[in-house]
Amino acid sequence: MPRALSDKDVAEFRERLCDAAERQFAAHGLEAVTMRQLAQDLGVSPMTPYRYFKDKEAILAAVRARGFNRHAEALEAAYAGAPADPEARARAVGEAYVRFAFANPEAYKLMFDITQPNEADYPELVAAGERSRATMTAHLDDLVTSGRLKGDPDLVGHLYWSAIHGPIMLQFSGKLDSRYSAQRLIGGLVDILNQHFFAPPA
Numbered sequence: 001m002p003r004a005l006s007d008k009d010v011a012e013f014r015e016r017l018c019d020a021a022e023r024q025f026a027a028h029g030l031e032a033v034t035m036r037q038l039a040q041d042l043g044v045s046p047m048t049p050y051r052y053f054k055d056k057e058a059i060l061a062a063v064r065a066r067g068f069n070r071h072a073e074a075l076e077a078a079y080a081g082a083p084a085d086p087e088a089r090a091r092a093v094g095e096a097y098v099r100f101a102f103a104n105p106e107a108y109k110l111m112f113d114i115t116q117p118n119e120a121d122y123p124e125l126v127a128a129g130e131r132s133r134a135t136m137t138a139h140l141d142d143l144v145t146s147g148r149l150k151g152d153p154d155l156v157g158h159l160y161w162s163a164i165h166g167p168i169m170l171q172f173s174g175k176l177d178s179r180y181s182a183q184r185l186i187g188g189l190v191d192i193l194n195q196h197f198f199a200p201p202a
Helices: 007-028 035-042 056-081 086-103 105-112 123-135 138-145 153-172 182-197
Strands: none
Touching (some): 007 056, 056 086, 056 105, 056 123, 086 153, 138 153
C-alpha cells in the first residue's frame, strides 16, 4: 500500500516530474513521450506518475504553467530592479525577456510553440499565461502615462512582443542566416518601433 504523502512530498515529486517532462518533450517531441518513459527516467514504477497527474496532458499543462510563471517572475524582477524611469524599465523588461528565452529554450518553446486544445481545463495554466502576458505590457502603461509613448499600450505591447518573439523562434529552429542573430534582428526591429511610437522629448 503506498505511503501517505505530505504536501512537501507531493510538491517535490511534481517538480521532479515536470523537470523530466520538460527534458523529454524537448528531446523527443510531445508524441514520443509517455508516462512510462517519464517514470523510467525518474526510477519509479510506471503507475507512480498517475498519483500526481491525471495524464500526460496534465503534466504538459503543469510544465507550461511553471514556465509562464518563471517567465513572469523574471520580467517582474527586471521591472522592480530598474531605475524608476519608464524608459529604463522598458529596456530592462525587454532584456530580461530575451535572457529568459535563451537561458530556458525548452521551457520557452513549450510555453509559446504549443497550444493545448483543452487549456481552459487547467486554471493554473490559464492564470500563469495571463500573468506572463501582463508583464509584457505593464511597463508600457508607465510610458503612456508619462507621455513618452503614443498609442494603445496593449496593442503596442503585442507589437514589441512579436518583434522579440519572432527572431528568437527563428534562431531556435535554425532558420536564421548566420549573419543575423536573433539579438541583432531584435535590436533593429525595436529601434524601428521606438521611432514610430516614442514621442519626441518635450
